[in-house]
Amino acid sequence: MSTAFAGPWSSLPEPLTPWILDVIESMGHTRMTPVQASTIPLFMKHKDVVVEAVTGSGKTLAFVIPVLEKLIRREKKPRKTDIGALIISPTRELATQTHSIFSAFLSAQPLLQNHQNSDETPTPEYPSPLLLVSSNQSSPAQDLERFLSSGSDIIIGTPGRIEEFLLGKGRSVVNAKDLEVLVLDEADRHLSLTMSRLLDLGFQVTLSKILNHLPKQRRTGLFSATMTDADAISELVRAGLRNPARVVVKVQSKRSGNQKQVIEERRIPANLQNFYISCQASEKTIQLARIISHEVQEHESSQFIVYFATGACVDHFYDIIPPVLPPGVNIHSLHGHLTPSARTRALTAFSTSICTPSSPSILLCTDVAARGLDIPNVDVVIQYDPPTDPKVFSHRCGRTARAGRSGRAYTLLLDREVGFVDFMNVRRIPLQKHHYLVKEGEKDKDDDLRTEDPDSGLFLKKIRKKLLTDRSLYDQAAKAFVSFIRAYSKHEASYIFRVKDLDIVGLASSFGLLRLPKMPELKDANRNNWTDADVDWSSYAYVDKVQEAKRVAALAAKSTEQSEKEQEQRRAQRAEQKNANVPWSSKIKKQEEREVRKEKKKRKRQWLKAQAPSGDAQIDSKCTEEEDDDDDDWLEIAREERMAKKMRKGEISKKTFNAEFGDL
Numbered sequence: 001m002s003t004a005f006a007g008p009w010s011s012l013p014e015p016l017t018p019w020i021l022d023v024i025e026s027m028g029h030t031r032m033t034p035v036q037a038s039t040i041p042l043f044m045k046h047k048d049v050v051v052e053a054v055t056g057s058g059k060t061l062a063f064v065i066p067v068l069e070k071l072i073r074r075e076k077k078p079r080k081t082d083i084g085a086l087i088i089s090p091t092r093e094l095a096t097q098t099h100s101i102f103s104a105f106l107s108a109q110p111l112l113q114n115h116q117n118s119d120e121t122p123t124p125e126y127p128s129p130l131l132l133v134s135s136n137q138s139s140p141a142q143d144l145e146r147f148l149s150s151g152s153d154i155i156i157g158t159p160g161r162i163e164e165f166l167l168g169k170g171r172s173v174v175n176a177k178d179l180e181v182l183v184l185d186e187a188d189r190h191l192s193l194t195m196s197r198l199l200d201l202g203f204q205v206t207l208s209k210i211l212n213h214l215p216k217q218r219r220t221g222l223f224s225a226t227m228t229d230a231d232a233i234s235e236l237v238r239a240g241l242r243n244p245a246r247v248v249v250k251v252q253s254k255r256s257g258n259q260k261q262v263i264e265e266r267r268i269p270a271n272l273q274n275f276y277i278s279c280q281a282s283e284k285t286i287q288l289a290r291i292i293s294h295e296v297q298e299h300e301s302s303q304f305i306v307y308f309a310t311g312a313c314v315d316h317f318y319d320i321i322p323p324v325l326p327p328g329v330n331i332h333s334l335h336g337h338l339t340p341s342a343r344t345r346a347l348t349a350f351s352t353s354i355c356t357p358s359s360p361s362i363l364l365c366t367d368v369a370a371r372g373l374d375i376p377n378v379d380v381v382i383q384y385d386p387p388t389d390p391k392v393f394s395h396r397c398g399r400t401a402r403a404g405r406s407g408r409a410y411t412l413l414l415d416r417e418v419g420f421v422d423f424m425n426v427r428r429i430p431l432q433k434h435h436y437l438v439k440e441g442e443k444d445k446d447d448d449l450r451t452e453d454p455d456s457g458l459f460l461k462k463i464r465k466k467l468l469t470d471r472s473l474y475d476q477a478a479k480a481f482v483s484f485i486r487a488y489s490k491h492e493a494s495y496i497f498r499v500k501d502l503d504i505v506g507l508a509s510s511f512g513l514l515r516l517p518k519m520p521e522l523k524d525a526n527r528n529n530w531t532d533a534d535v536d537w538s539s540y541a542y543v544d545k546v547q548e549a550k551r552v553a554a555l556a557a558k559s560t561e562q563s564e565k566e567q568e569q570r571r572a573q574r575a576e577q578k579n580a581n582v583p584w585s586s587k588i589k590k591q592e593e594r595e596v597r598k599e600k601k602k603r604k605r606q607w608l609k610a611q612a613p614s615g616d617a618q619i620d621s622k623c624t625e626e627e628d629d630d631d632d633d634w635l636e637i638a639r640e641e642r643m644a645k646k647m648r649k650g651e652i653s654k655k656t657f658n659a660e661f662g663d664l
C-alpha cells in the first residue's frame, strides 16, 4: 500500500473504548488513514464536520467510530423508543454496507452479566443497529416492529424509508428529540441544488422534511469525496450546521514534466491509473471487449465494473455481450429498475465471487453503484459511457484503487468528446491517453492513420446473430438505444456531449441494432451508410410462447384491417378511374341537359302556381328547389297528366298546354 497512513490509533487525543479498538485491530487496520486522523478527534469533541477526502480513503470509519464513542459516552441512558444516531445514505446498497460495519462493531461488544442472577444469559449493552431500506422482506410497518422489539439506537437508511419511519405512522412512537448525531454520507448527493440535482428534487424535499424533524441540538457530519467548497457552503446552510470544522484531505502525485518532477494535487486516489481511449462510435463495444482481454492478459485482472448510461443499456449489454467477450467470464447486472432482492443478489454474487484471470467477474451497472461501494478487489473500472453528471466520474473510478491498492480506470470517449479530458483536468481529475486497443497480432497505429476497425462488421454480425435468436432482444436493443440518446441529451457538460454531433449509425452498430429506431431527437441525424439487417419481420419470433402468441394474433388482426383498408382503397380508385375515363364532351352535354331540365321545371312550377286549384298548389308548395330530381319528376308527370286531361275536356287550349309542356 502506498497510501500515506497517519499515526497509530493510540495517538488520538482521546483514547478509544478498548472493545472498539479491538474491532479495528481485528479488521487489520493498524494505523489511521489521514482522513480518520483529522476527523475522529473533531467529531468526537462535539464539533460539526464537513469532510472531503478521495474515494477509498476510509471515510466510513471516520464517522462510525465517533458515532459509537458518542453514544457510549452518553450521560443519560436512552429509553427504548429513543434514537441516538441517524445515518442517511443515498442508495440501499451503501446503507446496507454501512449497516454491516456498525453491526460488526456492536456484535463484538462485551456482554453484560446480570449480577443479581448469574444464571441469566448475558445481554449486550448497546442494541444492534436498524437498517431502513426498500426490501421485499420488510415493509415500513415491519421496520417499526423491528425497532420496537430491538430498541435500536442507531438508524441507517435511505431518505425515503427514514422519512416514512420518522414522519409516517411511526411518528408518535419514534422519539428523535434526543438525537445525538446525524451523518449524511455522500452529502453532496443529498444536498446540492445544482442543475443536475434538480432531477433529485424529490430526494431533497424528503431530506428537508427529515432535517426539520430533528432537534437543532445535535452534531452533524457531512462526508463525501466530491464536496467542493461551493457545495460545502450551501450544504452547511441547508443542513443547519453551525461553525463546523472543514476537513479536506488532498492527494498529491508526482508527474514528470520539463525534465523535473512536478507535484500535483488530484481528486482521485494516488494509485489509480486513469485512462481514456478515444474511438469511433461503432468501436465502443469492440474496445470494451479488448480492454477486458488486455487487462486479463497483461495484468491478470479478474474483477471489473463497467458503467453504462441507463438501466436499459445494462440489460441490453448483459444479453448481447457474452459472444464478444473471452470465454469463462461471469457477468452480473445492477441498476435501479431491478427489484430490491435482484439488486441484493447481483451485488452479493459479484462481491463474493471467486474470480481468477481465467474466470473473471464483470458487473455491468449504472450510477446506482457509483458511490461508496467498497468491493476491495476490483481491479478495473470501465466507463462505457461517461457520466451525465461529471461529479460522478471520480466516484465511479474510485471503485478501484481503494485503501492504497492499485487500480486502473478506462473511459471510452468518442472522437468528438475528447474535450472532456480538459474539462476533468481543470477539476483536478487527470486522464491519460491510452492507445486504441487493436486485435491480437495487429500493430498499433497513430490515431491520425487509423481507419475504422476492421472488426466492426464482425462484431456487429455476432451481436445481430444473437439478437435474431429472440425478438425480445431486439425490443430491448431499441429501448436501450432510445434511452441512451435521451440520457445523452441530459449531459451536464452539454457543449462537449451534443446529440447533434453523435454518429448515430456508428452507435447503432455498437448496439448491434437491426434497424434504426424513429425518434424525434434523431430527425436530423445522418443516416447514410446504414443498412438494415436482412430480417423477415413477420416471422421474427419471441422465444416466450405467450408473447409470441400475442404477436401472431396482433399480426393477424392487423393484416385483416389492412386488407379491408386496401379493398376500400381499390374501390375508390376504380370509381375515380371510371370518372376520369368519361369523355369531357359528354360530361358537358349532360350538364347542359340538366340545366335545361331544371329551367323547364321551374317554369312549370310557376305556371302551376298561377293555374292549379288550391289542393295542387298545396302539393306544389311543398316542392322546393332543394328537393331532389326524383320528387320533381314525379310531380311533373302527375301535373302533366292532369293538364292533358283538362285539355281533352276542353278546359284548356292545346296552345296553352304546349306553351307549358312543349311538344314532348
Ligand SMILES: Nc1ncnc2c1ncn2[C@@H]1O[C@H](COP(=O)(O)OP(=O)(O)OP(=O)(O)O)[C@@H](O)[C@H]1O
Pocket: 028, 029, 030, 031, 032, 033, 036, 053, 054, 055, 056, 057, 058, 059, 060, 061, 224, 225, 371, 372, 373, 374, 376, 398, 402, 403
Ligand atoms: N485505517 C485503515 N487502514 C487500512 N484500511 C482501512 C482503514 N480504514 C478503512 N480502511 C479500508 O479502506 C477501504 C475504503 O474505506 P471506505 O469505504 O470507508 O472509503 P471511503 O472514503 O468512504 O470511500 P468512498 O468515497 O468511495 O465512499 C475499506 O475496505 C476499509 O476497510
